[in-house]
Amino acid sequence: MECDGVDVYYGDFKAVCDVSLGFGYNEITALIGPSGCGKSTLLRSLNRMNDLIPEARVEGAVTFHGQSIYAKDVDPIEVRRRIGMVFQKPNPFPKSIYDNVAYGPRVTGMKAADMDDLVEEALTRSALWDEVKDKLKQSAYGLSGGQQQRLCIARTIAVRPEVILMDEPCSALDPIATSRIEDLMAELRDDYSIIIVTHNMQQAARVADRTAFFTALADETTGDRTGLLVEYDLTNKIFSSPADERTEKYITGRFG
């Protein structure tokens, strides 16, 4: 999956400017940077979630398996099925735990030989099965925040995507729930490519193979802040010997 010269606009406002980077298979890529630098906006343009915002517009190329996902004959629904997303706040459906996981396979018309097995597998992979196996028919709203977020991950992997986008998946969770999600990400890496936006630099350092650092440039006349990619490299490199001074300032806490 690659971005080449991607700009994202909201109306006339340019939120992300000229981002080019490639995401590796079976890797975890972290997008870090201060607030308002367009990380989430970029993430949402990777599976066309920005389509749901009427004024949003993407220029440049976002390619997946070499195919531009914004090409006219590409079905955005199929794109989102292959590139799943986990959101900042856990957002399970007001349904039972079972139905939450089964939702994706059902609506995408997946031919599951046995839905029960599929649900169990997804919940097992998201390290939730042991906690919920006796209450699958209960409402997902009875779960804790961390469990809800793992349920959202289970729901996402139940449709067997190739890429999982995570938009600050732990920012609403306590440290223990956060570390469980991080462990989970490390396990999921074997089968999925994960792109995670995080405000937490330690989190990026802990989980990510590669890290992209973004910053925001304010327009001198309008004050609009446009995000741009400063540096993209192996996480080790970014955190030990960043090439750009702004990256170094940010990760050492002197900026942002």
Next chain:
Amino acid sequence: MSTTTAEGSSHETTPQGIDQGSYESDPAAFLRQRRKRYGERAAKAALVGSAVLSVLITVGIFFALLLPAVDFFSEISVGDFLTGQRWAPTFADASFGVLPLVTGTIWTTFIGLLIAIPFGLGAAIYLAEYAPERIRRALKPVLEVLAGIPSVVYGYFALFFVAPTILDDLLSIEIGTFSVLAAGLVLGIMIIPTVASLSEDAMTAVPQSLRQASFALGANRMRTTLRVVFPGGRLGHHRIDRVGCLPRSRRDDDRGAGGWHTGADGVQPP
């Protein structure tokens, strides 16, 4: 808290005009002087008064209906009232069978809902899920104005246009002046805006995050609407059944539609 710190801070924070002396000399005693706050009491009394008034009116209506009803049933037996098949209270040969009114109400409501639910929900789904924001903002007030048209207007519409012109002349369906079909049709049309408006409110109240979750799983708009937004708004739909359809339709029946089909010549159209 020691006395010294309380004094120290009160110098800076207490606004002028309050008797600082008594506070500083004995803060605990000062705090115990609970003020009466008459304005607050007056406001509360006025609000309680408003609430009680509406209850009193309801009770009044109940008794205003109960007392004549007792008189009524002392002349006509309950059995005749409930099972009688002819409603002609103003005839010389008066008859008070309520059955035609009951079946009339049920029929008109049934026909009305048959029309209002599909069209009302359809309009609501379009407005809440499909329509661009601009169109939604233009159409929603129109819908609400339509919902406010007095039912008398619809009654005339049914009586003088739908029944004779559309059903009789155009479709050649033979019906009487007080057709249950015409009443039901118009009742349905009448409550479409109410059903649509309330359903739209309920659907719009479903959090955007649930729609996003559904889209991110590869669901299309219709699936999202039917499986996430619709169940999510169910509480609201329930409210529609209570607030939207039934009272409005029943009210309209009371005003005349219910009598139309019964051959109850004595009942005046609205």
